[in-house]
Amino acid sequence: MMKKITSNLVSWLDERFDLTPIRNLLLHKKVPIHKHSLWYYLGGVTLFLFFIQLVTGILLLLYYKPGEDSAYESVRFIVTEVKFGWLIRNVHSWSANLLIFFAFLHMFSVFFTQSYKKPRELTWITGFVILALALAFGFSGYLLPWNELAFFATKVGTDIIGILPVVGEKLRVILRGGEDVTGATLSRFFGIHVAILPAIFTFFLVLHLLFIQRQGMHEPEHFKNLPEDKKKYIPFFPDFALRDALLWLIVFNVIIFLALYFPWELGNKADPFASAPSGIKPEWYFLFMFQTLKFLPAHILFIDGELLGVLAFGLAGLLWMLIPFIKLKEKPNWKIQPITIVGILVVSFIVVMTILGYLL
């Protein structure tokens, strides 16, 4: 009975919209199985976390009231009065952090397996844009509860942007909606967080996924060079999709566990005339940059140290985005290729600076 209805529905749609591409995807997409297959799951996990953000974010919108006099109170109302409100908010916060974490993991796995190489340059670039947008999501969402930590994090963050030559001042005023961080900033960040970013993010995400569907899974060198009969594949549907689903379920349970046992603090309401609390730190994913800027001397050869740091990070980001177009000479007799060494240095730098950020 069900089968008949489904097949009738499918043929009805097929007559009108030609479902061949979707059918091809379902029937022919295959996933290579080799010692590095694990990395194929990370993008999917990140996508799943984005879905969680979408659902919990929309739910929070039902009760959240942006505004200097209502933002903090409405979040407190959500976590204390609304049934399961604490759960929704904690899941939104935790899932946000895991999303950034998995996005980074996904990016580095793509980097070290060199999956960004021709023809996948645009997949890498859209991925880079998505990561930047995810960080912007984190930065803008952090202010919305309007608590002490959020208030100062936003002050410092927008100040750092203000360091930039020529456009810095303008950019800071635009972001803050004025000279200082006020209710105007909150309104702005709210709009950015719930309307502007989701729209742009969705656009790039669709592109990113489209590119992946068009080109299929990347096969590493050692796999490509195998004779045809030695290459192992599993169908994407249903085999790989089910493994994906299992991992999503595990990640979902981890998030619920974290939300239950490690609830997010709401802290005190922001007071523009109170001193910053001691030991104030940005979110962990900004900590390595923050810590690096702290280490820089006030002046490096007549240039403002922080300015140089901000510019260096900007340049590094640009180079990172253009990785697929940068050709480093391959050394045939080296055990580790130069590009891999660059990657190891970048990861080490981020890890060390983050740890120092927590220790110092």
Add this chain to the structure above:
Amino acid sequence: MTLNRKKFLNILLSLSGIAGLGAIFYPIFSYLIPPKISEPKVNSVKVGSASDFPNNSYKIVKFGRKPVILIKTVEGDFKALSATCTHLECIVQYKSDTHQIWCACHNGIYDLNGRNVSGPPPRPLTPYDVKIINDEIVITSAG
């Protein structure tokens, strides 16, 4: 109908699937129902000076979270009625030319005792008591 291993496992899987979905959707649906916000019970409201209130005029007064229409008639009597139209909950007004209560949304008309005279309103407006205590207008809920 024999229960073989495959059928048994399928039933088991479906049941756990349904339970899992239930565990996700139960919190979400509970979350959607807004919590009751306790409102302080209002029994009477002071509105201001009776002698300063012009004849043949009206004012919408907050009675807790409900609007009440306070009318001073041409003769100088005070009337207080629920200001919520019984048709579709618009707020009514007093017409000083016809001396009637009128709802702008669908042209509903009530008389000064709140009786629905014409138009769509199905029920009369709930009356409130008005007392003048030392020239102070006090509205209390009737009954």
